[in-house]
Amino acid sequence: VNTPLANGTVITNSAFSIDSVETAPVSGAAITTTVTSAPVLTVSATDAPDPVAAGGTIVYTLGYANTGNSGATGMILSNTLPANTTFVSATGGGSLAAGVVTWPIGSLANGASGSVTLTVRVNTPLANGTIVHNQTYSVASAQTVAVNGADDTTTVNSAPILAIAKSAAPSPIRAGANLTYTLSYSNTGNAGATAVVISDTVPANTTFVSATAGGSLAAGMVTWSIGPLAAGASGSVQLVVLVASPLARGTIITNSDYSIDSAETAPTVGASVTTRVSKKPIVTSAMELTSKSPYILRPGVQDILVTGTDFEQGAVLSLEAGITSSPTVFIDTMHLQATLTIDPTVMPGPCDLTVTNPGPMSGTLPAALTVVHTMDISGDCSVDGLDLNTLARAWGTTSTDSAFSPEADFNADGIVDGDDLSLFAVYFGLRLPHCP
Known part of the structure; x- marks a missing residue:
């Protein structure tokens, strides 16, 4: 037939x-013989991955076929979302309503087959070993009753994942100061952890001062009993230690022996944290090298020598806005040299100078230098008789006088007087550095 x-x-x-x-x-x-023809529908499901992590996704592939000897029409495939899951997506035009995903397949010839996918997300947290059952799915048509598929099971894996990290402040640090470690911990897994314990060995060259959150010291180790830590939870504790003194500058304090543990996990060790022992530089004086004075000229490019203690290679100078410094020349721990560029917009007057060691640690000398108008009024790169003549013509005038010359008012106090002459005398007869 x-x-x-x-x-x-x-x-x-x-x-x-x-x-x-x-x-x-x-x-x-x-x-006569009467022919009987009917569709025979089948449906099955496969899952991936299996096992699946709590919070992960399962992709179900629903395969359907017509093994009968007649086509099926009005065919519909449906799948109720499994318990402990939520809908993510469906291929083939599947849509969710009231917890059931439905696909309007339409007609399916005899011998034909096809498939669609359903993606769901597994709830979290969920007990390890939980079984997700996909057992309520079926295919039906105008010619047939609903045909149910076999139960497709997926095993859920759940476990806590503990992490710990540390930061240190201040860094660098001076000998004899308190160093504070902040230990941040978290559970990034999909199950809670119990009996969580954090431990931290007091680093060499330090002594215990205090610990937050009930941390206690025993045999050189500080321990915190955190207790239960839910999936997704986090927190922090602090350990304060005193850095030994005296201690050589450049000594590295290493804190590498700290960890977090629980009843469900093996200990997790944190990454090593290092802190450099440094000293705060002290600035005692600054001198412009051409005039051997604390006066720097606006505008101008001038070399200075900075004197103090505990300077380090790579120290950086900083002054007020409009004054920039070249990289410093490290002479020794007591002397630095640099070239300053003074912008014409810098206001005359005292200027603070800060030395910052690598790390950084810094020291400031207030009013270390004084910005004044350049004495090279003629612009010939020398402070000489031409400039003195201009000063003499403006002598005794104030800013309200018609004969007043701002160029001769070196300290910008509004009067050309003995103070300006004293400044002029500092540079008289000198050729300015870095001048064309």
């Missing part, structure tokens, strides 16, 4: 007879 063939088709066998030499043909009575 041909296939496919409409259900109820009647096959009639009416053209048969018997004949002989002596007789005419004798026909037999017609025989």
